[in-house]
Amino acid sequence: MNFLEERIIKDGVVKEGNILKVDSFLNHQLDVELFDQMGAEWAKRFEGVEINKILTIEASGIGIACVAARHFNVPVVFAKKSQSVNLDGEMYTAEVESFTHKNKNNVIVSKKFLNENDKVLIIDDFLANGCALQGLISIINSAGASVAGIGIAIEKGFQSGGQIIRNLGYKLESLAIVDGMNPETGKINFRN
Numbered sequence: 001m002n003f004l005e006e007r008i009i010k011d012g013v014v015k016e017g018n019i020l021k022v023d024s025f026l027n028h029q030l031d032v033e034l035f036d037q038m039g040a041e042w043a044k045r046f047e048g049v050e051i052n053k054i055l056t057i058e059a060s061g062i063g064i065a066c067v068a069a070r071h072f073n074v075p076v077v078f079a080k081k082s083q084s085v086n087l088d089g090e091m092y093t094a095e096v097e098s099f100t101h102k103n104k105n106n107v108i109v110s111k112k113f114l115n116e117n118d119k120v121l122i123i124d125d126f127l128a129n130g131c132a133l134q135g136l137i138s139i140i141n142s143a144g145a146s147v148a149g150i151g152i153a154i155e156k157g158f159q160s161g162g163q164i165i166r167n168l169g170y171k172l173e174s175l176a177i178v179d180g181m182n183p184e185t186g187k188i189n190f191r192n
């Protein structure tokens with residue numbers, strides 16, 4: 001087991017509906033030392049890959065991306081979320097449907113902060129169905145930039161996102177892949 005899997009076993013809580021609660025260290029209270037370790041691990045896994053920018057999405061991705069960025073020495077841009085409304089032409093937008101929240105948001109990045117020269121590492125806390133990720137990829141494509149890779153903290157391997165993204169040929173590095181969880185026993189199975 002790696003350091004993140006160990007932490008999930010120690011402090012993660014399995015909820016009904018296949019939800020893993022990690023709010024004591026990952027997405028409400030934030031363990032910055034852990035984020036630093038995550039950043040170091042991604043830096044190792046993406047060694048030799050040209051990256052000049054990190055892209056994430058509000059809210060939970062931001063803290064992780066900022067700490068990870070210290071290991072890449074690149075700026076962080078985060079996509080903003082808004083309810084679907086008409087938007088003007090100075091931004092890239094993509095519509096993202098949230099499976100968990102059952103709503104639709106536009107994710108938005110200003111054209112000022114993404115261009116065709118960018119080689120982008122996407123960072124986020126969770127990968128479930130991959131809707132958020134596909135929105136970010138679509139925005140990167142709209143900008144004519146390229147996806148250098150994707151770093152995820154926790155992938156829920158029993159949902160479809162990981163397989164879809166890997167099948168599209170992206171280099172996806174999830175630090176922990178949960179293949180199953182049992183809310184009765186609290187047991188969590190990780191992929192080897």
Ligand code: G4P
Binds near residue numbers: 027098129
């Ligand atoms: P998808 O983008 O992969 O399709 O995910 P989905 O719509 O299913 O997830 C919606 C939100 O719920 C995302 O956060 C995602 O990170 C989060 N999420 C999904 N599964 C879990 C889980 O098991 N545990 C926890 N804690 N979160 C989960 P969000 O609401 O879009 O963003 P944020 O504001 O929380 O960052």
Ligand code: NA
Binds near residue numbers: 126
């Ligand atoms: Na998130």
Ligand code: NA
Binds near residue numbers: 027060125126
């Ligand atoms: Na979240």
